[in-house]
Amino acid sequence: MSTLLVLCESKSGKLKAVTREAVSAAAKIAKALNASVVAVHIGEVEDAAGLGAFGAGKVIQAVSPELTAYSTEGFAQAAAEVIKTAKPIAVFIPATIRGKDLGPRLAARLGHTLLSDCTDVRVAGGKIEIMRPMYAGKVNMWARPTSECPLIGLRPKAFLAEETGTAAAQVESRNVTVDAGKIRARVVEEKLQEGGPVDVTEADIIVSGGRGLKGPENFGMIEELAKILGASVGASRAAVDAGWRPHSEQVGQTGKVVSPTLYVAVAISGAVQHLAGMNSSRVIVAINKDADAPIFKVATYGIVGDAFQVVPALTEAIGKAKAEG
Numbered sequence: 001m002s003t004l005l006v007l008c009e010s011k012s013g014k015l016k017a018v019t020r021e022a023v024s025a026a027a028k029i030a031k032a033l034n035a036s037v038v039a040v041h042i043g044e045v046e047d048a049a050g051l052g053a054f055g056a057g058k059v060i061q062a063v064s065p066e067l068t069a070y071s072t073e074g075f076a077q078a079a080a081e082v083i084k085t086a087k088p089i090a091v092f093i094p095a096t097i098r099g100k101d102l103g104p105r106l107a108a109r110l111g112h113t114l115l116s117d118c119t120d121v122r123v124a125g126g127k128i129e130i131m132r133p134m135y136a137g138k139v140n141m142w143a144r145p146t147s148e149c150p151l152i153g154l155r156p157k158a159f160l161a162e163e164t165g166t167a168a169a170q171v172e173s174r175n176v177t178v179d180a181g182k183i184r185a186r187v188v189e190e191k192l193q194e195g196g197p198v199d200v201t202e203a204d205i206i207v208s209g210g211r212g213l214k215g216p217e218n219f220g221m222i223e224e225l226a227k228i229l230g231a232s233v234g235a236s237r238a239a240v241d242a243g244w245r246p247h248s249e250q251v252g253q254t255g256k257v258v259s260p261t262l263y264v265a266v267a268i269s270g271a272v273q274h275l276a277g278m279n280s281s282r283v284i285v286a287i288n289k290d291a292d293a294p295i296f297k298v299a300t301y302g303i304v305g306d307a308f309q310v311v312p313a314l315t316e317a318i319g320k321a322k323a324e325g
Contacts, residue, residue: 002035005088006056007079009098010045012192017202018094020054020161022154025121026092027055027164032123035089040082042075043067044173052169054161059169060086066178069187070098076105078176083110088149090128095153095257096201103153113147117257119158119280128152136253137276156201157259158280197232200251205262208234208251208278212267212288212307216244221308222266225315228322234258234278236268252277267307270295287311 004026008019019039026037039056041048048059062078079102083091091106093099095117107114119140120131129144130152145152200206207226209219219233226233235245237252251258253273263281268274270286270293278284279298286299287310296302303310 002033003086003088004030004033004035004037005083005086005091006037006039007091007093007099007102008039008041008045008048008051008059009094009096010041010043013046015041015045015047015051016094016096017161018096018099018154018156020051021156021159022092022094023051023054023056024162024164025154025159029090029121029123029128030055033089033126033128038086038088039169040079042070042078048171049168052165052167053163055165056169059171061171061173062176063173064176064178066180066183067176069190071183071186072101072105073183073185074178074180075102076109077178077182079106080109081176082174083149090145090149091151093151093153095155099153103151107151110149110151113145113150114153115143115145115150116153117155118152119155119259121152121154133276133280136272137279138272155257155259155280157204157261197226199256200232200234200249200258200260201256203232203258203260205229205231205264206234206251206258206260206278206281207231207264207266208236208268209239209245209266210236210268210274211238211242212269213239213244216242218308219244221311221315225264225266225311225318228315228318229262229264231262231264234263236271236274265295265299266311268295269293270298287314 006022006026009016030037037056039059044061118130118132209222234251235249240250253276257277259280262283264285266287284299285301286295287303291304
């Protein structure tokens with residue numbers, strides 16, 4: 001039986017949501033191709049067997065003393081060894097910051113095609129096809145890789161994590177060989193931010209503000225709306241460049257690409273670079289006083305009005321609705 005591999009990601013010893021999304025996407029393709037899904041995690045993780053609920057029949061944990069922390073060269077060596085042994089027909093990689101770092105290195109090492117930041121996958125004529133945005137999101141292209149074992153990067157939040165299986169996945173720990181001399185950069189210390197909102201790349205709901213808010217002090221109302229929605233705060237490049245918000249919140253072509261369930265754009269005109277980073281969101285709500293703003297062309301719902309009046313009223317209305325149950 002043919003095999004599809006999924007490279008997993010974890011944080012603090014637990015699998016990240018993007019892993020379950022990638023396994024679910026692979027499971028749908030595997031069903032159409034009568035193939036099996038094998039998940040691969042570099043290092044050990046406590047909830048590996050749980051991937052069986054999302055369609056993985058087996059989880060391989062590649063272990064080595066050199067893999068206690070992420071390094072491009074070390075992880076690429078380990079993943080390449082597992083891929084060569086498994087001989088899959090395709091490898092799915094979450095298109096996170098780590099995935100975008102690891103994917104090209106793996107593709108070069110293995111001599112395989114890399115298709116990055118894909119937003120959909122399907123099987124047509126017995127072959128895997130992928131959809132990915134092009135030209136800053138103006139065009140969605142379906143492509144069919146022709147090389148052996150393509151590496152397919154899946155955009156976070158573009159795929160639903162669906163529990164389709166019932167049995168726990170078989171977990172296998174496998175020792176891999178890593179040449180320590182080829183690891184040119186190592187993690188020596190991690191400083192983790194305690195608490196705080198979910199990163200925008202993993203958030204289900206994002207409330208973003210733009211230059212139309214006129215200053216950093218007015219992001220307070222964005223934070224209030226985000227809090228009541230259980231959302232993360234995002235920002236346009238203009239707001240970040242002005243020093244109003246940190247770069248970690250920047251959404252767009254030069255920031256982070258997001259695909260939340262709900263994206264609320266406040267006082268953001270909708271420059272093409274920003275649209276490229278969020279136009280795959282499932283529901284987009286735009287609030288802008290300019291009825292001709294480009295953001296309305298991609299919005300599911302649009303509110304033409306002054307953000308300084310609309311946002312507080314919206315926050316109050318949602319708060320009352322939640323209080324009333």
